[in-house]
Amino acid sequence: MAPLNxxxxxxxxxxxxxxxxxxSICDAYIRRNEGKDRVIGTLLGSISDxxxxxxxxxxxxxxxxxxxxxxxxxxxxxxxxxRRRVNNKERIVGWYSTGQGVxxxxxxxxxxxxxxxxxxxxxxxxTTLTNNKLDVVAYVARHLTLGDRSTSLAQExxxxxxxxxxxxxxxxxxxxxxxxxxxxxxxxxxxxQTAITRLQSALGKAYQYVDNVVNGKQKGDISxxxxxxxxxxxxxxxxxxxxxxxxxxxxxxxxxxMYLSNLVKAHVALADKLGTAALxxx
Numbered sequence: 001m002a003p004l005n006x007x008x009x010x011x012x013x014x015x016x017x018x019x020x021x022x023x024s025i026c027d028a029y030i031r032r033n034e035g036k037d038r039v040i041g042t043l044l045g046s047i048s049d050x051x052x053x054x055x056x057x058x059x060x061x062x063x064x065x066x067x068x069x070x071x072x073x074x075x076x077x078x079x080x081x082x083r084r085r086v087n088n089k090e091r092i093v094g095w096y097s098t099g100q101g102v103x104x105x106x107x108x109x110x111x112x113x114x115x116x117x118x119x120x121x122x123x124x125x126x127t128t129l130t131n132n133k134l135d136v137v138a139y140v141a142r143h144l145t146l147g148d149r150s151t152s153l154a155q156e157x158x159x160x161x162x163x164x165x166x167x168x169x170x171x172x173x174x175x176x177x178x179x180x181x182x183x184x185x186x187x188x189x190x191x192x193q194t195a196i197t198r199l200q201s202a203l204g205k206a207y208q209y210v211d212n213v214v215n216g217k218q219k220g221d222i223s224x225x226x227x228x229x230x231x232x233x234x235x236x237x238x239x240x241x242x243x244x245x246x247x248x249x250x251x252x253x254x255x256x257x258m259y260l261s262n263l264v265k266a267h268v269a270l271a272d273k274l275g276t277a278a279l280x281x282x
Contacts, residue, residue, distance in 0.1 A: 015052045015121055015138035015162040021096075022125065022136065022164065028059035029098050029127045038098040040109060042076060042116075043123060044083060044090045052093050052121050052138075056083070060095075069105045071112065080116075094121030100130060102139065107155045110141045122157065138162035188258075 021043070028039045041059040045052060058079045061072040080092065095113045097106065106122065113120040119140060126135035139157040206228060212218035213225075238246070 012050050013052060013119075013121070013140055013160045014050060015054065015123070015160055017054045017123065017136060017138075017162065017164050018056075019164060019166050021054050021057050021123075022134070024057050024059075025096055025098065025125050026127055040071075040095060040097045042080065042092055042113075043094040043096055043121065045093045046090060047093060054093060054121070054123065055090060057096060058083070064105045069108050071109070092117045092120070094123060096123040096125060098125050098127045100124075100126055100128065100135075102157045106157070107141070110155060110157075114141075121160075123162075136162055136164060188254075 025039070025041070028041060032039050039059050040062050041057050043054050044056040044058075045054040047053070060076045060079075063070040083090065092113070094117070095109060097109070102122075102124070110120065110122060122139040122141070124135075124137045124139065126133075126137075138160050140160055141155045141157055143155055209218070209224070210228070213220040
C-alpha cells in the first residue's frame with residue numbers, strides 16, 4: 001500500500017499588506033451584487049527573500065454554491081494583462097476573499113491560482129467586523145498526496161504571519177475601517193489637523209525630556225539623545241518665506257491631484273458599468 005504523505009513543518013513565508021489593498025477589498029465588498037455573501041479577487045505584488053509584499057488587487061466576479069464554483073476568467077485575464085502593461089514589476093501573488101475562516105470552495109479557487117503563480121497566498125479579510133475588528137489573515141496551502149504521485153488528494157490551509165504596513169496618514173484610514181460605525185469620513189483638513197496635533201504632542205514630549213535632562217531632573221539616555229540629534233540634523237534649514245511658498249505650491253499640487261483622481265475614478269466607474277458588467281461567467 002502506498003504511504004500517505006502528510007505536509008509537515010512550518011512555511012517560511014511572511015505577508016505584508018499595503019493599506020490600499022484593504023481599501024480596495026472593502027470597496028469591492030460594499031459594491032458587491034445583491035445576494036452575494038462575499039467577494040474574491042486577485043492579489044498583485046512581489047516576492048523577495050520569503051516576504052510577499054501585496055501592493056494592489058482587483059475583484060473578480062464569481063458564483064459559488066454547495067456543489068460548484070464559477071469564476072469570470074475573461075475578466076481576470078483582461079485586468080491582469082492591463083495591470084502588467086502599466087507596471088510589469090508587479091505580478092500575481094495570490095488571491096483574497098472576504099468573510100470568516102476558510103470554506104470548502106476556497107480549495108478550488110486555490111487550485112486555480114496555483115496555475116497563475118507558484119505557492120499563491122490566500123488573504124482573508126473579515127469585512128463583517130467581528131469583535132469590532134478588521135481581521136486580516138493570510139494562508140498558504142499544503143498538499144496531501146498518496147505515495148510518489150503528484151496528484152493532490154486534499155489541501156491544508158496553514159496560517160502565516162501577516163502585517164499591514166502603514167504610515168501615519170494611512171493609519172488614520174485603517175482606524176476608520178476598524179470602527180463598526182462611522183458618522184462621516186474626515187476631510188483632508190481634519191486629517192492634516194490630526195497629524196499636526198500628534199506632531200505637536202511628540203515635540204512637546206521630546207522638549208520636556210531634553211529640559212529635564214539639562215536641569216538634572218532626569219538621567220539622560222545616550223541612545224535617545226543620538227536619535228534626537230540625528231532627527232534634528234535631518235531637518236533642513238528653510239527660511240520662513242521659502243517655507244510658505246513651498247507649502248503653497250504643494251497645496252496647489254495636492255488639489256490638482258485630487259481633482260484628477262476624482263476625474264479618473266468617474267471615468268473608470270463609467271467604463272466598468274458599460275464594459276465589464278456583461279462579461280460572461282466561465
